[in-house]
Amino acid sequence: MREQIIYFGAPGTGKSHLVKEKLNGVSNDKIFRVTIHPEFTYSDFIGQLLPEENPMTHVVEFPFNKGQFTRALAEAYSDSNKNVYLILEEMSRGNVAAIFGDIFQLLDRNEYFVSKYPIRNKNIADQIVELRTDEVELPSNFNIMGTVNVNDQNVFPMDTAFKRRFDWEYVTSRPSLDDHGDRLKKLNNPKISIATDTNPSNNLVTTWQSFYTALNIFITDKEKGLGKSEDKQLGQFFVDFGKQITEDSHSGLHATARGAEEKINKMLKNKLLLYLWQDVQGSSSFNTSSKLFANDIRSFDDLYSNYGNDKVFSDIFIYDFLSPNLIKYPY
Numbered sequence: 001m002r003e004q005i006i007y008f009g010a011p012g013t014g015k016s017h018l019v020k021e022k023l024n025g026v027s028n029d030k031i032f033r034v035t036i037h038p039e040f041t042y043s044d045f046i047g048q049l050l051p052e053e054n055p056m057t058h059v060v061e062f063p064f065n066k067g068q069f070t071r072a073l074a075e076a077y078s079d080s081n082k083n084v085y086l087i088l089e090e091m092s093r094g095n096v097a098a099i100f101g102d103i104f105q106l107l108d109r110n111e112y113f114v115s116k117y118p119i120r121n122k123n124i125a126d127q128i129v130e131l132r133t134d135e136v137e138l139p140s141n142f143n144i145m146g147t148v149n150v151n152d153q154n155v156f157p158m159d160t161a162f163k164r165r166f167d168w169e170y171v172t173s174r175p176s177l178d179d180h181g182d183r184l185k186k187l188n189n190p191k192i193s194i195a196t197d198t199n200p201s202n203n204l205v206t207t208w209q210s211f212y213t214a215l216n217i218f219i220t221d222k223e224k225g226l227g228k229s230e231d232k233q234l235g236q237f238f239v240d241f242g243k244q245i246t247e248d249s250h251s252g253l254h255a256t257a258r259g260a261e262e263k264i265n266k267m268l269k270n271k272l273l274l275y276l277w278q279d280v281q282g283s284s285s286f287n288t289s290s291k292l293f294a295n296d297i298r299s300f301d302d303l304y305s306n307y308g309n310d311k312v313f314s315d316i317f318i319y320d321f322l323s324p325n326l327i328k329y330p331y
Contacts, residue, residue, distance in 0.1 A: 001022075001083065001142060002083075002140065003085070003143040003145050003167075004038065004107065004109065004143065004144050004165070004166055004167065004242060005144075005145055005166055005167040005168070005169055006145075006146040006147070006148055006166045006167070006168050006169070007019065007089065007145070007146070007147050007148070007169050007171050008148040008149075008150055008169070008170060008171065009149075009150060009171035009173060009313065010149075010150055010151065010173045010216075010230065010231065010232075010233040010234055010235050010238075011149050011151050011234055011235060011238055012173075012234050012235030012236065012238025012239070013171040013172065013235030013236070013237070014122060014171065014176070014237050014290055015147040015149075015238065016089060016147055016236060017237070018126065018171060019087060019145050019147065020107065020284050021289070022145070023087075023205075025296075026077060026083070026085065027289065028259050029075070029084075029280060030084050030085060031077065031082065031085050032068045032071055032075070032084070032085070032086050032087065032089050033068070033074035033082075033087040033226065033293065034068045034069075034086070034087065034089065035089045035090055035309065036088060036089065036090050036093050036094035036096070037090070037094055038093060038094060038095075038097065038156070039100070040094045040099060041099065042099055042100070042101045043067070043180055044067055044099075045068065045069050045099050045100070045103075045119075046067045046069050046070055046101070046121075046123070046124065046212070046229075047064055047065055047066040047067040047069075047070045047105065047123060047127070048064070048065055048067070048218050049202075053224060053294055057281065060166045064123050064127065065306045066127055067100075068086065069103065070123075070124050070127050072084050072085075072086040072136070072142070073124065073128065073136075073142060074127050074128050076138075076142040077128045077130040077131070077139060078130065079141075080140075080141055081141075081143060082138060083141045083143055084141055084142055084143065085144075086142070086143065086144045086145070087144045087145050087146070088144065088146040088147070089146070089147050090147065090149065091146045091147065091148050091158070092148045092156060092157075092158065093149075093156065094156055095156045096156065096158055096162060097158075097159065097162060100162075102119050102121060103119070104165075105117050105119050106118070106119060106136070107138075107140045107144075107162075107165040107166075108138060108165060109138070111147060112140055113140040114137060114138065114139060114140050115138040117136035118135045118136060118137040118306050119135070119137075120134045120135055121134065121136050121149045122134045124136050124212065128241065132273075139162075143228070144166075146166070150230065150231040151231045151232065151279065159287070173216055173230075173233050173234065173235045173236070174178060174213070174236075175187075175189075175209045175236055176236060177236050182262060183209075184225075185209075185331055186246065186247075186331075187236075188236055188237060188240060188241055188246060189208050189209045189246060189331060190207055190208050190241045190245055190246040190249035190250070190260065190264050191205060191206075191207055191209050191249040191250050191257070191261070191264075192205075192206050192207060192209065192211050192212070192268075193205055193261060194206060194250075194313065194318065194322065195248055195308075195309070195311040195312065196239070196311055197230045197311055204231075204318065204322065204323065207331045208236075208239070208241065209236065209317055209331075210222065210322070211322065212234055212235075212238065213237065214317070214322040215234065215280075215321075216233040216234065217321055218292065218317050218321045219232050219233050219280055220232075221321075224290060224316055224320055224321075225290055226280070226281070226289070226290055228280070228285070232273070232279060232280050234272075238271070238272065238275075239267055239268065239271045241267060243321075245260050245263055245264060247314055248260035249261060249264060249290060250331065260277070262308075263297070265307065265308035266308075268307070268308075269304060269307050269308065273303055273304060273307060274300070277291060277293075277300050277303060280292060281293060290316065291314045291316070291317075292313065292314060292317055293312055293313060293314055294311050294312055294313060294314050294315075295314075297299055297302055297312050323329075
């Protein structure tokens with residue numbers, strides 16, 4: 001399996017999980033993982049000279065400390081018969097052009113999946129005993145797999161030259177399917193109660209898959225919804241409820257189901273509401289007819305305080321998007 005690929009999609013679509021599944025069975029010593037962040041640099045990625053006192057002579061020396069890229073490359077050269085995987089999580093949260101630096105040139109591969117254009121980098125070459133010169137290239141067993149959150153693409157935009165050197169595979173926000181193409185109805189799909197008015201007996205009982213799917217449709221719908229881009233949508237695992245809470249929420253025992261409902265409401269309040277308030281609804285939509293939240297929800301404090309007790313979502317979302325979606329995605 002030769003890979004130079006980036007998996008991209010909405011937050012919570014399971015991109016990292018997909019990478020993990022693809023590497024199932026690969027030895028841990030062949031996997032090198034990096035999480036990109038705004039302070040991550042070329043020196044962190046490739047390596048750098050750092051002061052270190054020699055315990056024998058007590059003289060301060062400056063050995064080269066390998067970054068994950070150099071570690072992975074050295075491992076690939078040490079055994080050309082086994083694939084090595086460099087995993088780059090959250091690539092859009094750092095300046096990848098600066099992080100890759102001269103390594104960027106190595107990303108062009110030939111028909112044998114070897115770098116077309118080698119570079120000269122003595123610091124890297126000195127760490128790889130198999131190299132006889134300062135010239136470095138990516139061997140055919142060196143794979144790069146990255147993840148990108150579409151909601152974060154504007155943090156550090158990637159230029160087209162960088163993008164085209166990778167395959168880009170979209171990870172859908174739709175509910176997960178099994179090997180037969182059937183929806184995994186019980187995977188991270190707890191029962192959820194949505195208030196439609198002040199009377200709890202009138203609550204709309206739905207599931208997380210139905211709820212977040214309705215949210216995604218509402219977010220992008222240009223007629224009755226917010227008409228926003230897909231990067232504001234969310235995936236099935238935006239909130240990970242866990243197997244036990246999911247099962248308990250569907251329990252026939254009232255006390256068990258009620259206990260699960262309280263935990264679910266707390267998780268949604270603390271993990272979902274702020275995203276919906278700031279990133280999805282946003283200040284630009286509060287004065288339009290298409291609102292996600294009810295008219296009397298005027299602040300985040302109102303939303304946070306009322307969720308789980310009183311109605312917080314608008315009628316247009318509840319009755320035009322969520323209610324019809326219950327038929328399409330039953331538990």
